[in-house]
Amino acid sequence: MSRIIIHNEKVQNVSEVIKICPFGAIEAVDNVLSINAACKMCRLCTKRFPEIFEYQESIVPQIDKSQWQGIAVVAELTEKNELHPVTLELLGKARELAAKVNQKVLAFIAGFHVESSAEELFRYGADEIVIYDDEALKYFRAEPFTAALEDFINFRQPSVVLVGGTVIGRQFAPRAAARFRTGLTADCTVLDIKENSDLEQIRPAFGGNIMAHINTPNHRPQFATVRYKIFPFPEKADSPAGIKIRRTLAPGKLASAITVEGIEPLPEEQGIEEAQVIVAAGKGIKRQEDLQMIRDLAEALHGKVAGTRCLVEAGWLNHKQQIGLSGRTVAPKLIICCGISGSVQFAAGMKGADKIIAINTDPNASIFKIAHIGIVGDIYEVIPALLEQIRKGSVR
């Protein structure tokens, strides 16, 4: 049992000690400290007051990591049976990680009639592809997809499993991780690997206000999800070639308690993730109708309108337009942030943009910490004048 032991006799100022826990997990009853269920084991207390807080980890038997070889990527298919670009981004990262530990890049693909997409995986660096092609996998349901992934993991014993942090990946990667009683780190933004194949995972935590460096030291495989547009799109491999293995599961294995009764295709819409230019609005917008100038600017720049959580919660924008940790991640060529204070939760969703321009009246707004061009000014002055200028230019 790992725990934090408190040496109460060393405590001098109870209220000062209680304050250091950001989660309010240190309690005092009659001046005796204890730790409650809010503890996240961040162990900051052991660093701040090492004489009072002692971290004790029990010795557990170590697993044989050499039995787990290969960096696996879970391929995701779009409704047209094409590879989702996040899969290729992950393959690029997998190739980099695999080279460091001298392991292979494996790809797992499940669906119905997936052969041509499978070939594409070689072009982006997969050394070995394992295919599950079955009508039961035609539409996404978590149980059959988990069953296929479970078979793949038992069959190939990969050390790392990378999954896209998409609507689909977020539903079956956790199921598979739980089945193997192993760790899963969601929405990683940086991945590296140690010589012993321990994955170094960095992800934003607490709304992105801090970054957490996470390991899975004694469990395999190590699951990590990564959102679309976090890693760069990779180059094609020089000489695509590899081994292709088809696996079939007994029909009962792919059974599901969910029956698909109907599919209704939705009109194709380009999401903010695909946009090259984004004009984003925040709390600086005072009235819903004022969003019109944001829309006008987006239109002039052939871009998309997006915004912060507060505008979505106000019902002025829809959820698909929200940038941030609880919304979408974007990496456009240009983003203009209008009246956005720049919470880290928002910044985490857009700091991959090539050029960030921010307009805000508050010279100390956090958005200026990440903006390439910080314009201290009122959006109600700058944007109408800018639109006027653009209009003049187009007349000329």
Next chain:
Amino acid sequence: MKIAICIKQVPGTTAVEVDPVTGTLKRDGVESKLNPCDLYALETALRLKESCGASLTAVTMGPPQAQSILREAFMMGVDEAVLVSDRKFGGSDVLSTSYTLAQALECAGPFDLIICGRQTTDGDTAQVGSELAELLHIPHAANVIKIRSLEEKQLQATVLLPGCRMQISMQLPALIAVDESIAEPRLPSYKLKLATADRKIKLLSLKDFTDTDESHYGQSGSPTRVVRVFPPEHNTRQERWEGSGQENALRLAAFLEEGKFLQNPR
């Protein structure tokens, strides 16, 4: 029909900062609130209670202070509330949180349907629901935008997938995670606040579970370890424009022109 709703208390603000010198966390204010996505899970359940007569149990895992969100659930119309709390649960990651909830739901249940919100605003992982369903050996579907019918052994729902809406029927027991488009959440009622003021919250801790092995919970039961936390990096190549609105607009127009952003890319 018994329905459980998994809810969580989250910080009222995510304004936590790391002091780059000392490496300690600074958090302004400690007020907490009900995770906003969970309001939609509660609303979904309340509508099922009204249409099918289901009984509702709100379940949360957290410190004793998390009782306040269970009181809020009472004020919205939930019948029972369970607080899952034990200091041995401290430091739980996704797996160990899901395992603890699975044990608690088995202990407080059985439930025919478990409803979760899309994600929490503090962890932002959106993964506990899926792991919980796995550990309970029941099917699950996320992004549920509509409940079409609920019967004794079956739920018909519509889920949102990339590029399509899918109509499904699920055998119960099952778990669903609902999208915010499913229903507009109601406000807590003052009448219900008064009516439920004396209602007891059920407390569950490790000793109440079927599996009481401490090594399966909290940090011991967590395969992942936080190595360290640190502040995010800031951009270093920056310029600041402090002229008048008109000056800035002209400068920006010139910048956009030069970068060819005003031309149609197609």
